[in-house]
Amino acid sequence: MTLLEVRDLRAGYGKVDVLFGVSLTASKGELIGIVGPNGAGKSTLFGAIVGTVGLRSGSVFLDGEDISGKRPEDIVRRGLSLVPEGRQIFSGLSVIENLTLGLTGRRDKHGEKGALDRVHDLFPVLTTHRDHQAGMLSGGQQQQLAIARALVADPRVLLLDEPSLGLSPTVVKDVFDRLIAIAQSGTAVVIVEQRAHLVTRLAEQTHVLRAGKVQATLTKEDAADEAKLTAAYFGNSGE
Amino acid sequence: MIQAILDAVSLGGVYALAALGLGLVFGVMRLVNFAHAELITVASYTLVMTHQFPLVVSMVLSVVVASLMALLMELLAYRRLRGSNPATMLIVSFGVSVLLQKIYELVFGALPRSASVATGLTGTFTVGGVSITTASVVTIVLAVVILLAMGYLIERTKLGLQLRAAASDFQTARLLGVRSNRLIASAFVISGALAAVVAFVNVVGNPQVDPRFGLDITILALVGIVVGGMNSLRGSALGGFIVGAVLSLLNVILGNGRVYAYSWMFVIVIVILLVRPGGILSKFATKERV
Numbered sequence A: 001m002t003l004l005e006v007r008d009l010r011a012g013y014g015k016v017d018v019l020f021g022v023s024l025t026a027s028k029g030e031l032i033g034i035v036g037p038n039g040a041g042k043s044t045l046f047g048a049i050v051g052t053v054g055l056r057s058g059s060v061f062l063d064g065e066d067i068s069g070k071r072p073e074d075i076v077r078r079g080l081s082l083v084p085e086g087r088q089i090f091s092g093l094s095v096i097e098n099l100t101l102g103l104t105g106r107r108d109k110h111g112e113k114g115a116l117d118r119v120h121d122l123f124p125v126l127t128t129h130r131d132h133q134a135g136m137l138s139g140g141q142q143q144q145l146a147i148a149r150a151l152v153a154d155p156r157v158l159l160l161d162e163p164s165l166g167l168s169p170t171v172v173k174d175v176f177d178r179l180i181a182i183a184q185s186g187t188a189v190v191i192v193e194q195r196a197h198l199v200t201r202l203a204e205q206t207h208v209l210r211a212g213k214v215q216a217t218l219t220k221e222d223a224a225d226e227a228k229l230t231a232a233y234f235g236n237s238g239e
Numbered sequence B: 001m002i003q004a005i006l007d008a009v010s011l012g013g014v015y016a017l018a019a020l021g022l023g024l025v026f027g028v029m030r031l032v033n034f035a036h037a038e039l040i041t042v043a044s045y046t047l048v049m050t051h052q053f054p055l056v057v058s059m060v061l062s063v064v065v066a067s068l069m070a071l072l073m074e075l076l077a078y079r080r081l082r083g084s085n086p087a088t089m090l091i092v093s094f095g096v097s098v099l100l101q102k103i104y105e106l107v108f109g110a111l112p113r114s115a116s117v118a119t120g121l122t123g124t125f126t127v128g129g130v131s132i133t134t135a136s137v138v139t140i141v142l143a144v145v146i147l148l149a150m151g152y153l154i155e156r157t158k159l160g161l162q163l164r165a166a167a168s169d170f171q172t173a174r175l176l177g178v179r180s181n182r183l184i185a186s187a188f189v190i191s192g193a194l195a196a197v198v199a200f201v202n203v204v205g206n207p208q209v210d211p212r213f214g215l216d217i218t219i220l221a222l223v224g225i226v227v228g229g230m231n232s233l234r235g236s237a238l239g240g241f242i243v244g245a246v247l248s249l250l251n252v253i254l255g256n257g258r259v260y261a262y263s264w265m266f267v268i269v270i271v272i273l274l275v276r277p278g279g280i281l282s283k284f285a286t287k288e289r290v
């Protein structure tokens, strides 16, 4: 069942175009990767999907409903959450206040308690640091908070922009294990990663974005093939 | 002596409320709403024009009118400016301020309108041989109650949490589902209601309302939020309090030299800002830029 469908998306800032027709889909329970060099337009793509970057053309469907051009606060209510680049937790607020803000985007207000319990099970560190100021958490803990804050809205589609940024390898493994579990529980998970190998091994499909276009799409099997990945990443020459 | 302290605390309290109203709107929009003055003014006119009504009715009306006016400002003038640079927004708010002053002049005339409002509060009473004005005590009680209520709203409620989150990062707050239009409108409505409280206290003290009635207090409250720290509501309120209290004390201390009260107050303000450029409660050390 396709939960997220992006069709021929063009977007940019002011007069500058950044995306030149990007298409992708993500289904229930699926994990999709997006990799590509700095400035490829990965964050812009996420921004265009969640409504913070203006669309030039193309459309975004969430579970069949056209959400193109809707406002971010309305999109999250329909079940699409973004864990933004650089986490963007509210460092001056406590951990529980950050999570409570995440509840704002829920459609179903009855399940709030259950949603909080679930993320506390998934990320126990957030329970022990419940009343601490979020800015005092370590980088890995902050990343967990950022993911948890998106999860309490019970998204059907979860977008994560470079969740591994600044984390040590063991913490990265930890975070990715949780993301796999989240996908298996039925959420469509789309991950942007600078470090391609982190996601290519896990994702059903990994799209290589370069200069605002999907240059190649790799399956898990393709990704094992180092040469293929490199070729996709750097263009046809393969270097 | 005791009266001087009470006066200082009560004026400080009033300025704290005015600064809080400005700080709320600044927090969510990065807008220094100069036209806050005209919210105070319209609430004051409302009190004067309805002085024949029971006091409570008159007060409620002034809160409603000021809140509606704040809402209209947001809808008609500021909504389009969201995300513009702060200088643009400040200039527009000057424009709104002047425009409203002219409208008040057309409607109410340039000369002061006066009527005794809440005459019960103009007297004095004696405690242990010291004569105290009722107005100062009532003002202090009112300011404390409202400040506590605001503290509760901001620290303990969902709306308050959203206001704090939006003040630090509105874009991320929206990503989490915070409805921007609704939240900004709420901030304006609350700032309008606070303006009405400030108006009430001021009208009791000086029932001569003219089109520029709210200007002085707004300018001083702006000084207050800079002194206290624009990025924190607590700082704004504290700064407002300091400015009001210092001004009131200076008036007493300087005696005949009180024409220089403003000058001395600004000397104090400048010294505070030299020591703490981001304001007293600024959370972030100001980065070296030169």
Ligand SMILES: Nc1ncnc2c1ncn2[C@@H]1O[C@H](COP(=O)(O)OP(=O)(O)OP(=O)(O)O)[C@@H](O)[C@H]1O
Residues within 6 Å of the ligand: A013, A016, A018, A036, A037, A038, A039, A040, A041, A042, A043, A044, A045, A085, A194
């Ligand atoms: N707010 C903005 N205003 C103008 N241009 C922007 C803005 N944000 C990004 N860009 C431009 O859009 C292009 C794509 O940026 P984007 O952030 O989407 O890249 P990215 O793939 O996420 O890169 P990275 O891996 O470094 O995060 C870049 O050329 C960048 O300069």
Ligand SMILES: [Mg+2]
Residues within 6 Å of the ligand: A042, A043, A044, A085, A161
């Ligand atoms: Mg990016």
